Amino acid sequence: VTLFDGGRAPGGRASTREGRRGAWEHGARFVDVERERERERDDDDDDAADAWMRDRAREGAFVRWEGAVVALRGGRAVKKRLGARRTATPSFGAVAKALLEKVDLRASARVVGFDASDVDGAGVVVKYRSAAPDEGGETRSMSGFDVVVLADKNAANVADALGVEELARAMREVPSVPSLVLMVTLNRAPAIEFVGAEIENDDALSWISNESSKPSRRRDANCWVAHSTDAYARAKVNLDTRPGTREHDAWMDAVANEMSESLLRILREAEANADVDVDGAPLEITYARAHRWGAAFPAAVAAGAEKSKFLRATSTSPTGRVTTVYAVGDYCVEHDRFGGFRAAVASGLACAEDILATKSARSKL
Numbered sequence: 001v002t003l004f005d006g007g008r009a010p011g012g013r014a015s016t017r018e019g020r021r022g023a024w025e026h027g028a029r030f031v032d033v034e035r036e037r038e039r040e041r042d043d044d045d046d047d048a049a050d051a052w053m054r055d056r057a058r059e060g061a062f063v064r065w066e067g068a069v070v071a072l073r074g075g076r077a078v079k080k081r082l083g084a085r086r087t088a089t090p091s092f093g094a095v096a097k098a099l100l101e102k103v104d105l106r107a108s109a110r111v112v113g114f115d116a117s118d119v120d121g122a123g124v125v126v127k128y129r130s131a132a133p134d135e136g137g138e139t140r141s142m143s144g145f146d147v148v149v150l151a152d153k154n155a156a157n158v159a160d161a162l163g164v165e166e167l168a169r170a171m172r173e174v175p176s177v178p179s180l181v182l183m184v185t186l187n188r189a190p191a192i193e194f195v196g197a198e199i200e201n202d203d204a205l206s207w208i209s210n211e212s213s214k215p216s217r218r219r220d221a222n223c224w225v226a227h228s229t230d231a232y233a234r235a236k237v238n239l240d241t242r243p244g245t246r247e248h249d250a251w252m253d254a255v256a257n258e259m260s261e262s263l264l265r266i267l268r269e270a271e272a273n274a275d276v277d278v279d280g281a282p283l284e285i286t287y288a289r290a291h292r293w294g295a296a297f298p299a300a301v302a303a304g305a306e307k308s309k310f311l312r313a314t315s316t317s318p319t320g321r322v323t324t325v326y327a328v329g330d331y332c333v334e335h336d337r338f339g340g341f342r343a344a345v346a347s348g349l350a351c352a353e354d355i356l357a358t359k360s361a362r363s364k365l
């Protein structure tokens with residue numbers, strides 16, 4: 001098994017930004033355990049993804065993230081929200097890496113095309129562009145694959161080269177919602193009693209959380225994240241600028257400034273309302289950086305994936321060699337904003353089971 005991932009490290013939207021100032025989960029924040037328990041009680045709904053999550057929790061990869069999560073209106077906690085949660089430890093990024101220990105992982109390797117004509121008699125050729133320092137951005141290729149799993153709906157553009165138009169169309173037709181995420185450090189810990197909050201009635205922000213309150217993080221790092229509202233992201237996100245360009249950096253800085261203003265106002269209001277003695281300097285942001293997710297949340301389930309939890313098609317080369325192509329990911333399973341991680345796991349597990357079942361059926365022929 002070879003995994004090509006365009007990102008610097010595996011994890012995708014469940015990954016971690018880490019630096020000398022601290023660590024931020026700028027995508028998936030946590031996994032909702034309350035709903036997992038409900039499904040467990042109702043045997044019919046308890047599925048392979050829940051069992052997988054429980055196994056990883058038993059191994060210590062996921063642990064409880066303690067602390068209150070509230071709904072905040074005008075800086076005032078109006079009700080308690082979201083019960084038991086698990087977060088990856090030490091981080092989502094580290095767990096992804098550990099899970100891939102036995103896989104030939106090619107990070108910073110963006111797949112740019114395929115050749116399914118079986119040119120060298122050794123199956124599909126994957127063409128990828130590596131940003132790894134020793135591979136210099138050239139397009140390279142690797143052959144020998146009988147099964148291709150596309151793990152991002154944005155990979156529909158490369159799926160065309162495999163001759164699986166219907167599958168590519170189903171991927172392409174899933175609409176998605178963008179998101180902007182702010183990562184900051186504060187000059188001190190805010191004197192408040194919650195670790196996360198859904199923000200009500202704010203134009204820019206929908207969620208804030210204290211990343212340094214997660215298990216195995218440095219408490220004194222005071223790292224927080226803030227997530228945009230859909231309306232703010234829709235109004236701001238343009239996909240014209242390329243990361244790494246001056247234009248993109250300027251745009252991201254402007255977004256970071258705006259979101260920082262909202263976050264600081266919300267935290268100061270929450271502190272003022274918390275009825276706790278504030279001991280120290282006024283709360284300030286000491287570092288801020290924004291991240292753009294062009295396609296953060298799928299807004300529908302891919303047509304054809306509703307039951308199977310994946311899409312599958314085959315393509316046959318002129319030499320008669322059959323390649324099976326799968327498309328997997330959170331967009332193949334219905335879920336809400338706190339269930340995307342589990343949806344992606346459910347899709348991946350269902351696909352893996354299908355690959356193994358097909359392989360074993362073939363070997364019996």
Ligand SMILES: Cc1cc2nc3c(=O)[nH]c(=O)nc-3n(C[C@H](O)[C@H](O)[C@H](O)COP(=O)(O)OP(=O)(O)OC[C@H]3O[C@@H](n4cnc5c(N)ncnc54)[C@H](O)[C@@H]3O)c2cc1C
Nearest residue numbers: 005006012013027028029030111152329330338340341344
């Ligand atoms: C801001 C935000 C907050 C979220 N909060 C939560 C939460 O609290 N709880 C929760 O459960 N879920 C949450 N989610 C959702 C969760 O992160 C996703 O549902 C889940 O991570 C999706 O996993 P995936 O494997 O389907 O896709 P992804 O994680 O997007 O993985 C796709 C991978 O494919 C790679 N890729 C794409 N194209 C190519 C190519 N051509 N070549 C090589 N590699 C390629 C990408 O680099 C990426 O690594 C959140 C998401 C966001 C963005």
